[in-house]
Amino acid sequence: MIEGLYEAHLPVSNLKRSIEFYKGLGLEFSHNHEDRLAFLWIEKNKSWLGLWETDKVELEYHPSIRHIAFQVSLEGLRHSVSWLNERGYKPREAFGFKPVEPFVMAHSGMAHAKIHFNDPDGNSLEFICKIDNPKNITNRMYLSEWEQLNQDN
Known part of the structure:
Protein backbone atom coordinates (compact mmCIF):
# COMPACT_ATOMS: atom_id res chain seq x y z
CA MET A 1 0.00 0.00 0.00
CA GLU A 58 10.78 27.61 20.15
CA LEU A 59 9.69 24.04 20.90
CA GLU A 60 12.74 22.15 22.11
CA TYR A 61 14.26 20.06 19.36
CA HIS A 62 13.40 16.40 19.30
CA PRO A 63 13.97 14.25 16.20
CA SER A 64 10.37 13.09 16.22
CA ILE A 65 9.03 16.60 15.59
CA ARG A 66 11.77 18.76 14.08
CA HIS A 67 13.96 16.56 11.87
CA ILE A 68 14.17 15.76 8.17
CA ALA A 69 16.74 13.54 6.44
CA PHE A 70 17.31 14.12 2.72
CA GLN A 71 18.50 11.13 0.70
CA VAL A 72 21.62 11.88 -1.33
CA SER A 73 24.08 9.84 -3.38
CA LEU A 74 27.24 8.52 -1.75
CA GLU A 75 29.28 10.72 -4.09
CA GLY A 76 27.25 13.76 -3.07
CA LEU A 77 27.66 12.86 0.59
CA ARG A 78 31.44 12.59 0.25
CA HIS A 79 31.48 16.26 -0.79
CA SER A 80 28.66 17.41 1.48
CA VAL A 81 30.74 19.24 4.09
CA SER A 82 32.42 21.49 1.52
CA TRP A 83 29.15 21.80 -0.45
CA LEU A 84 27.32 23.03 2.66
CA ASN A 85 30.16 25.34 3.72
CA GLU A 86 30.39 26.89 0.23
CA ARG A 87 26.72 27.84 0.48
CA GLY A 88 27.00 29.29 3.97
CA TYR A 89 25.39 26.32 5.75
CA LYS A 90 27.25 24.95 8.75
CA PRO A 91 27.46 21.18 9.31
CA ARG A 92 27.14 20.32 12.99
CA GLU A 93 28.32 17.70 15.42
CA ALA A 94 26.02 14.70 15.79
CA PHE A 95 26.29 11.48 17.75
CA GLY A 96 29.73 12.60 18.98
CA PHE A 97 31.16 13.09 15.46
CA LYS A 98 32.69 16.44 14.58
CA PRO A 99 31.37 17.89 11.30
CA VAL A 100 34.66 17.42 9.45
CA GLU A 101 33.26 14.69 7.19
CA PRO A 102 30.23 12.39 7.01
CA PHE A 103 30.07 9.49 9.44
CA VAL A 104 28.59 6.00 9.32
CA MET A 105 26.05 4.42 11.63
CA ALA A 106 25.93 0.69 11.05
CA HIS A 107 23.33 -1.80 12.21
CA SER A 108 23.02 -5.52 11.68
CA GLY A 109 23.45 -6.05 7.96
CA MET A 110 23.02 -2.41 6.91
CA ALA A 111 24.69 0.96 7.23
CA HIS A 112 23.98 4.61 6.55
CA ALA A 113 26.41 7.48 5.99
CA LYS A 114 25.27 10.96 7.01
CA ILE A 115 26.05 14.54 7.92
CA HIS A 116 23.86 16.81 10.06
CA PHE A 117 23.12 20.55 9.93
CA ASN A 118 20.36 22.93 11.02
CA ASP A 119 18.05 25.34 9.25
CA PRO A 120 17.77 28.97 10.46
CA ASP A 121 15.20 27.94 13.11
CA GLY A 122 17.23 25.06 14.52
CA ASN A 123 15.28 22.32 12.75
CA SER A 124 17.60 19.33 12.40
CA LEU A 125 18.45 18.34 8.84
CA GLU A 126 20.69 15.65 7.47
CA PHE A 127 21.98 14.31 4.22
CA ILE A 128 21.98 10.51 4.31
CA CYS A 129 22.51 7.52 2.05
CA LYS A 130 22.37 3.79 2.53
CA ILE A 131 25.71 2.07 1.99
CA ASP A 132 26.74 -1.56 1.63
CA ASN A 133 27.93 -3.36 4.75
CA PRO A 134 29.64 -6.46 3.33
CA LYS A 135 31.63 -7.16 6.51
CA ASN A 136 28.60 -6.68 8.80
CA ILE A 137 30.37 -3.96 10.77
CA THR A 138 28.35 -2.52 13.64
CA ASN A 139 30.68 0.26 14.83
CA ARG A 140 30.15 3.96 14.19
CA MET A 141 33.00 5.76 12.41
CA TYR A 142 33.85 8.46 9.89
CA LEU A 143 33.11 7.63 6.26
CA SER A 144 36.80 7.67 5.30
CA GLU A 145 37.51 5.06 8.01
CA TRP A 146 34.56 2.97 6.79
CA GLU A 147 35.76 3.05 3.21
CA GLN A 148 39.29 2.09 4.27
CA LEU A 149 37.99 -0.89 6.31
CA ASN A 150 35.88 -2.07 3.37
CA GLN A 151 38.55 -1.81 0.67
CA ASP A 152 39.25 -5.05 -1.12
CA ASN A 153 42.84 -6.05 -0.46
Missing part, protein backbone atom coordinates in the same frame (compact mmCIF):
# COMPACT_ATOMS: atom_id res chain seq x y z
CA ILE A 2 2.56 2.65 1.07
CA GLU A 3 4.95 3.59 -1.74
CA GLY A 4 7.00 6.33 -0.09
CA LEU A 5 6.83 9.58 1.84
CA TYR A 6 4.91 12.33 0.05
CA GLU A 7 5.38 15.23 2.45
CA ALA A 8 6.89 16.34 5.73
CA HIS A 9 6.45 19.63 7.59
CA LEU A 10 8.62 21.91 9.72
CA PRO A 11 7.85 25.00 11.80
CA VAL A 12 9.69 28.20 10.80
CA SER A 13 9.73 31.71 12.23
CA ASN A 14 10.28 33.58 8.95
CA LEU A 15 8.73 31.95 5.90
CA LYS A 16 10.56 34.03 3.27
CA ARG A 17 13.97 33.41 4.88
CA SER A 18 13.25 29.69 5.14
CA ILE A 19 12.07 29.44 1.53
CA GLU A 20 15.40 30.93 0.42
CA PHE A 21 17.34 28.60 2.74
CA TYR A 22 15.69 25.48 1.32
CA LYS A 23 15.93 26.72 -2.28
CA GLY A 24 19.67 27.07 -1.57
CA LEU A 25 19.73 23.37 -0.74
CA GLY A 26 18.28 22.68 -4.18
CA LEU A 27 14.59 22.26 -3.34
CA GLU A 28 12.21 23.74 -5.90
CA PHE A 29 9.53 26.16 -4.70
CA SER A 30 6.02 24.94 -5.51
CA HIS A 31 3.54 27.34 -3.93
CA ASN A 32 2.44 29.39 -0.90
CA HIS A 33 -0.83 29.06 0.94
CA GLU A 34 -2.25 32.04 2.83
CA ASP A 35 1.22 33.60 3.36
CA ARG A 36 2.01 31.27 6.26
CA LEU A 37 2.63 27.95 4.53
CA ALA A 38 4.93 27.14 1.63
CA PHE A 39 5.65 23.92 -0.21
CA LEU A 40 8.95 23.05 -1.86
CA TRP A 41 9.57 19.95 -3.94
CA ILE A 42 12.18 17.57 -2.61
CA GLU A 43 11.63 15.41 -5.71
CA LYS A 44 9.39 17.10 -8.28
CA ASN A 45 5.92 15.53 -8.32
CA LYS A 46 7.04 12.92 -5.80
CA SER A 47 7.71 14.44 -2.37
CA TRP A 48 7.69 17.88 -0.83
CA LEU A 49 8.44 19.83 2.30
CA GLY A 50 5.85 22.07 3.93
CA LEU A 51 7.13 25.08 5.90
CA TRP A 52 4.71 26.58 8.42
CA GLU A 53 5.36 30.08 9.71
CA THR A 54 4.51 30.01 13.41
CA ASP A 55 5.50 31.37 16.78
CA LYS A 56 5.84 27.76 18.00
CA VAL A 57 9.37 27.33 16.65
Whole structure:
Protein backbone atom coordinates (compact mmCIF):
# COMPACT_ATOMS: atom_id res chain seq x y z
CA MET A 1 0.00 0.00 0.00
CA ILE A 2 2.56 2.65 1.07
CA GLU A 3 4.95 3.59 -1.74
CA GLY A 4 7.00 6.33 -0.09
CA LEU A 5 6.83 9.58 1.84
CA TYR A 6 4.91 12.33 0.05
CA GLU A 7 5.38 15.23 2.45
CA ALA A 8 6.89 16.34 5.73
CA HIS A 9 6.45 19.63 7.59
CA LEU A 10 8.62 21.91 9.72
CA PRO A 11 7.85 25.00 11.80
CA VAL A 12 9.69 28.20 10.80
CA SER A 13 9.73 31.71 12.23
CA ASN A 14 10.28 33.58 8.95
CA LEU A 15 8.73 31.95 5.90
CA LYS A 16 10.56 34.03 3.27
CA ARG A 17 13.97 33.41 4.88
CA SER A 18 13.25 29.69 5.14
CA ILE A 19 12.07 29.44 1.53
CA GLU A 20 15.40 30.93 0.42
CA PHE A 21 17.34 28.60 2.74
CA TYR A 22 15.69 25.48 1.32
CA LYS A 23 15.93 26.72 -2.28
CA GLY A 24 19.67 27.07 -1.57
CA LEU A 25 19.73 23.37 -0.74
CA GLY A 26 18.28 22.68 -4.18
CA LEU A 27 14.59 22.26 -3.34
CA GLU A 28 12.21 23.74 -5.90
CA PHE A 29 9.53 26.16 -4.70
CA SER A 30 6.02 24.94 -5.51
CA HIS A 31 3.54 27.34 -3.93
CA ASN A 32 2.44 29.39 -0.90
CA HIS A 33 -0.83 29.06 0.94
CA GLU A 34 -2.25 32.04 2.83
CA ASP A 35 1.22 33.60 3.36
CA ARG A 36 2.01 31.27 6.26
CA LEU A 37 2.63 27.95 4.53
CA ALA A 38 4.93 27.14 1.63
CA PHE A 39 5.65 23.92 -0.21
CA LEU A 40 8.95 23.05 -1.86
CA TRP A 41 9.57 19.95 -3.94
CA ILE A 42 12.18 17.57 -2.61
CA GLU A 43 11.63 15.41 -5.71
CA LYS A 44 9.39 17.10 -8.28
CA ASN A 45 5.92 15.53 -8.32
CA LYS A 46 7.04 12.92 -5.80
CA SER A 47 7.71 14.44 -2.37
CA TRP A 48 7.69 17.88 -0.83
CA LEU A 49 8.44 19.83 2.30
CA GLY A 50 5.85 22.07 3.93
CA LEU A 51 7.13 25.08 5.90
CA TRP A 52 4.71 26.58 8.42
CA GLU A 53 5.36 30.08 9.71
CA THR A 54 4.51 30.01 13.41
CA ASP A 55 5.50 31.37 16.78
CA LYS A 56 5.84 27.76 18.00
CA VAL A 57 9.37 27.33 16.65
CA GLU A 58 10.78 27.61 20.15
CA LEU A 59 9.69 24.04 20.90
CA GLU A 60 12.74 22.15 22.11
CA TYR A 61 14.26 20.06 19.36
CA HIS A 62 13.40 16.40 19.30
CA PRO A 63 13.97 14.25 16.20
CA SER A 64 10.37 13.09 16.22
CA ILE A 65 9.03 16.60 15.59
CA ARG A 66 11.77 18.76 14.08
CA HIS A 67 13.96 16.56 11.87
CA ILE A 68 14.17 15.76 8.17
CA ALA A 69 16.74 13.54 6.44
CA PHE A 70 17.31 14.12 2.72
CA GLN A 71 18.50 11.13 0.70
CA VAL A 72 21.62 11.88 -1.33
CA SER A 73 24.08 9.84 -3.38
CA LEU A 74 27.24 8.52 -1.75
CA GLU A 75 29.28 10.72 -4.09
CA GLY A 76 27.25 13.76 -3.07
CA LEU A 77 27.66 12.86 0.59
CA ARG A 78 31.44 12.59 0.25
CA HIS A 79 31.48 16.26 -0.79
CA SER A 80 28.66 17.41 1.48
CA VAL A 81 30.74 19.24 4.09
CA SER A 82 32.42 21.49 1.52
CA TRP A 83 29.15 21.80 -0.45
CA LEU A 84 27.32 23.03 2.66
CA ASN A 85 30.16 25.34 3.72
CA GLU A 86 30.39 26.89 0.23
CA ARG A 87 26.72 27.84 0.48
CA GLY A 88 27.00 29.29 3.97
CA TYR A 89 25.39 26.32 5.75
CA LYS A 90 27.25 24.95 8.75
CA PRO A 91 27.46 21.18 9.31
CA ARG A 92 27.14 20.32 12.99
CA GLU A 93 28.32 17.70 15.42
CA ALA A 94 26.02 14.70 15.79
CA PHE A 95 26.29 11.48 17.75
CA GLY A 96 29.73 12.60 18.98
CA PHE A 97 31.16 13.09 15.46
CA LYS A 98 32.69 16.44 14.58
CA PRO A 99 31.37 17.89 11.30
CA VAL A 100 34.66 17.42 9.45
CA GLU A 101 33.26 14.69 7.19
CA PRO A 102 30.23 12.39 7.01
CA PHE A 103 30.07 9.49 9.44
CA VAL A 104 28.59 6.00 9.32
CA MET A 105 26.05 4.42 11.63
CA ALA A 106 25.93 0.69 11.05
CA HIS A 107 23.33 -1.80 12.21
CA SER A 108 23.02 -5.52 11.68
CA GLY A 109 23.45 -6.05 7.96
CA MET A 110 23.02 -2.41 6.91
CA ALA A 111 24.69 0.96 7.23
CA HIS A 112 23.98 4.61 6.55
CA ALA A 113 26.41 7.48 5.99
CA LYS A 114 25.27 10.96 7.01
CA ILE A 115 26.05 14.54 7.92
CA HIS A 116 23.86 16.81 10.06
CA PHE A 117 23.12 20.55 9.93
CA ASN A 118 20.36 22.93 11.02
CA ASP A 119 18.05 25.34 9.25
CA PRO A 120 17.77 28.97 10.46
CA ASP A 121 15.20 27.94 13.11
CA GLY A 122 17.23 25.06 14.52
CA ASN A 123 15.28 22.32 12.75
CA SER A 124 17.60 19.33 12.40
CA LEU A 125 18.45 18.34 8.84
CA GLU A 126 20.69 15.65 7.47
CA PHE A 127 21.98 14.31 4.22
CA ILE A 128 21.98 10.51 4.31
CA CYS A 129 22.51 7.52 2.05
CA LYS A 130 22.37 3.79 2.53
CA ILE A 131 25.71 2.07 1.99
CA ASP A 132 26.74 -1.56 1.63
CA ASN A 133 27.93 -3.36 4.75
CA PRO A 134 29.64 -6.46 3.33
CA LYS A 135 31.63 -7.16 6.51
CA ASN A 136 28.60 -6.68 8.80
CA ILE A 137 30.37 -3.96 10.77
CA THR A 138 28.35 -2.52 13.64
CA ASN A 139 30.68 0.26 14.83
CA ARG A 140 30.15 3.96 14.19
CA MET A 141 33.00 5.76 12.41
CA TYR A 142 33.85 8.46 9.89
CA LEU A 143 33.11 7.63 6.26
CA SER A 144 36.80 7.67 5.30
CA GLU A 145 37.51 5.06 8.01
CA TRP A 146 34.56 2.97 6.79
CA GLU A 147 35.76 3.05 3.21
CA GLN A 148 39.29 2.09 4.27
CA LEU A 149 37.99 -0.89 6.31
CA ASN A 150 35.88 -2.07 3.37
CA GLN A 151 38.55 -1.81 0.67
CA ASP A 152 39.25 -5.05 -1.12
CA ASN A 153 42.84 -6.05 -0.46
